[in-house]
Amino acid sequence: MEIVILVVVIAVIALVAISGLVVTGRRKKAAETQQPGTSESTTEAPTRTVEPKVGEETEAPPEGARRTIEEVGLPEAEEAEAPATAEAATAAPEIETPAPTAGRLVRLRDRLSRSQNSLGKGLLTLLSREHLDEETWEEVEDTLLTADVGVGPTQELVEQLRERVKVLGTRTPDELRGLLREELLKLVGTDLDRTVHTEPGAEAAAVDRPGVVLVVGVNGTGKTTTTGKLARVLVADGKSVVLGAADTFRAAAADQLETWGTRVGARTVRGPEAGDPASVAFDAVKQGTEAGADVVLIDTAGRLHTKTGLMDELGKVKRVVEKQGPVDEVLLVLDATTGQNGLVQARVFAEVVDITGIVLTKLDGTAKGGIVVAVQRELGVPVKLVGLGEGADDLAPFEPEAFVDALVREA
Numbered sequence: 412m413e414i415v416i417l418v419v420v421i422a423v424i425a426l427v428a429i430s431g432l433v434v435t436g437r438r439k440k441a442a443e444t445q446q447p448g449t450s451e452s453t454t455e456a457p458t459r460t461v462e463p464k465v466g467e468e469t470e471a472p473p474e475g476a477r478r479t480i481e482e483v484g485l486p487e488a489e490e491a492e493a494p495a496t497a498e499a500a501t502a503a504p505e506i507e508t509p510a511p512t513a514g515r516l517v518r519l520r521d522r523l524s525r526s527q528n529s530l531g532k533g534l535l536t537l538l539s540r541e542h543l544d545e546e547t548w549e550e551v552e553d554t555l556l557t558a559d560v561g562v563g564p565t566q567e568l569v570e571q572l573r574e575r576v577k578v579l580g581t582r583t584p585d586e587l588r589g590l591l592r593e594e595l596l597k598l599v600g601t602d603l604d605r606t607v608h609t610e611p612g613a614e615a616a617a618v619d620r621p622g623v624v625l626v627v628g629v630n631g632t633g634k635t636t637t638t639g640k641l642a643r644v645l646v647a648d649g650k651s652v653v654l655g656a657a658d659t660f661r662a663a664a665a666d667q668l669e670t671w672g673t674r675v676g677a678r679t680v681r682g683p684e685a686g687d688p689a690s691v692a693f694d695a696v697k698q699g700t701e702a703g704a705d706v707v708l709i710d711t712a713g714r715l716h717t718k719t720g721l722m723d724e725l726g727k728v729k730r731v732v733e734k735q736g737p738v739d740e741v742l743l744v745l746d747a748t749t750g751q752n753g754l755v756q757a758r759v760f761a762e763v764v765d766i767t768g769i770v771l772t773k774l775d776g777t778a779k780g781g782i783v784v785a786v787q788r789e790l791g792v793p794v795k796l797v798g799l800g801e802g803a804d805d806l807a808p809f810e811p812e813a814f815v816d817a818l819v820r821e822a
């Protein structure tokens with residue numbers, strides 16, 4: 412009997428154990444069959460990746476999108492498209508046509524007058540006061556000094572204005588505007604040669620060499636950008652241009668210049684990183700001459716005017732280039748927003764390389780347009796170009812009338 416009970420107990424235990432195993436096995440299977448469920452969300456993932464993300468409008472359509480074209484029955488179109496796309500990938504980038512240069516300053520006048528508003532508007536408001544007492548004249552003086560016109564030119568202007576306002580007696584706003592325009596124009600100067608000399612000098616007729624322009628200045632003033640913009644201006648005027656990346660300190664600067672060049676089909680001559688800038692400049696002129704280019708533009712590295720070694724190096728760049736012929740234009744790039752500090756820079760650069768023209772950049776970012784007057788006085792060298800923005804065609808020939816008009820125009 413005991414034996415029978417023992418057998419029954421063992422049988423019951425065995426049954427329980429077997430049914431437990433079966434349940435675990437089923438659960439495992441169920442878990443495995445849920446994996447496809449998870450992979451369902453992964454199959455969703457690719458679907459998600461073909462959805463455009465914010466800012467992807469300009470990217471090539473993803474694979475999924477092309478299949479949709481197939482679905483609507485245009486396989487031939489896709490086949491025909493495929494080689495074209497492959498070709499486009501290897502083809503040279505499209506060459507841009509820069510905007511014409513004539514009247515650029517006028518076109519950009521709105522921007523200029525917006526940024527310069529405080530000088531012209533400030534002066535006109537002061538001069539419109541009923542009684543022009545000593546205090547008002549002092550305010551006129553302060554306004555001019557704040558706008559970086561410089562002490563000497565400010566005193567001259569105030570003296571002239573005082574005299575003429577006295578003679579004029581009662582003043583209408585239009586008369587005042589006219590008066591101020593005339594006096595500012597006198598200060599800015601209308602008879603300076605503001606041509607950027609990109610043509611080789613007379614001696615070149617025998618040698619047949621390109622015009623050579625050297626671009627110099629302290630760090631970050633906008634040399635590379637200006638060189639690139641100038642290349643566009645020249646190409647727009649039908650000239651062939653070779654660029655010399657003599658900024659060997661920063662590989663990125665040479666890349667930046669090359670990008671500007673590529674956009675307008677101008678070749679860039681570059682050297683090894685940290686190589687000798689004078690030799691790159693020399694090579695650029697040599698290659699420009701061999702290629703029969705019209706102009707060679709040489710971008711130099713930014714250097715602090717206080718670093719004697721770097722300033723000596725700049726002198727060497729110019730001397731080495733001159734072994735092949737004179738440099739026709741040395742452009743000093745000054746950042747208009749640095750105000751009076753620009754004058755100190757100008758003085759030192761002028762001692763090392765003969766500056767023949769000034770490019771005043773970032774005039775769009777300052778109300779201190781008076782630096783135009785101050786820097787010309789300081790160096791006796793005219794402002795020839797102005798930068799009015801970061802856009803590729805935001806470089807304008809400096810036109811005194813358009814500039815002064817922008818200063819005194821009605822807001």
Ligand SMILES: Nc1nc2c(ncn2[C@@H]2O[C@H](COP(=O)(O)OP(=O)(O)OP(=O)(O)O)[C@@H](O)[C@H]2O)c(=O)[nH]1
Pocket residue numbers: 628629630631632633634635636637658664712713714772773774775776797798799800801805
């Ligand atoms: N708003 C404005 N920005 C400008 C103008 N000209 C240049 N810039 C900007 O100034 C910055 C410096 O310009 P770069 O051309 O790299 O200056 P750089 O003098 O070559 O610099 P380094 O090689 O480091 O000495 C860039 O962000 C330009 O886009 C301008 O006229 N207006």
